[in-house]
Amino acid sequence: MTTSADIASLRPVAVLRTPFAEKFGVPRQSGIVAEAEGRVEFLREFASLDFTRGIEAFSHLWLVTGFHKNPPWDGAATVRPPRLGGNERVGVFASRSPLRPNGLGLSLVRLLSVEPGVLRVAGIDCVDGTPVYDVKPYLPYCEARPDARADWAQAAPVVRPADAVVIPPEIAARLGETDLALIRELLRLDLQPAYQASPERTYGMTVAGWNIRWHAGPDGAVVLSEATRATG
Secondary structure, rough: OOOOHHHHHOOOOEEEEEEOOOOOOOOOOOOOOOEEEEEEEEEEEHOOOHHHHHEEEEEEEEEEEOOOOOOOOOOOEOOHHHHHHOOOOHHHOOOOOOOOOOOEEEEEEEEEEEEEOOOEOOOOOOOOOOEEEEEEEEOHHHOOOOOOHHHHOOOOOOOOOOOHOOHHHHHHHHOOOHHHHHHHHOOOOOOOOOHOOOOOOOOEEEEOOOOEEEEOOOOOOOOEEEEEOOOO
């Protein structure tokens, strides 16, 4: 029988390997960037194929994760969701903010393939090294609710048109097809905090082994200005 002490001592069953070396640049929800692929690498004691037997029957999976890059929760009851401009506050339990008492996340990912001790997944929204505490199949018949409402978070985030992301040919050639597709889709999102939106500001992130820098162009386009190999 599972006791309260068992629940309080949650331990990871896997580690998630992703292209995202840091929190900035990670999609704010799973599934937004289909090109963001990762690997659920099970710890040795959970790596037997028996643990995932039959999982191929499901196209999507829930990952219960931990926000391991967060500082300890400071006790705040409210947060400022980016979808509300970063200025309006709502209760922590009325949000998907990573700043929460137990620091647990929930990601819905697409299952690409099953390998010994590994699940290849897509649509991830987690930093590399994120602990995975559980994996559960997604059940469309009871978890896709067409009558559900979410008011200020009902619609998907605004995505820039593809041609609004300008990547100079010499940079695109260095990135390669796979990394180029991922970075282009990320730059179509508003990654920066709303209160930092400024055409004069240069932003940066480390993704897929690249240090990426970009800024807003005079016509509102996002211009990738630099891409160098990350070190360390």
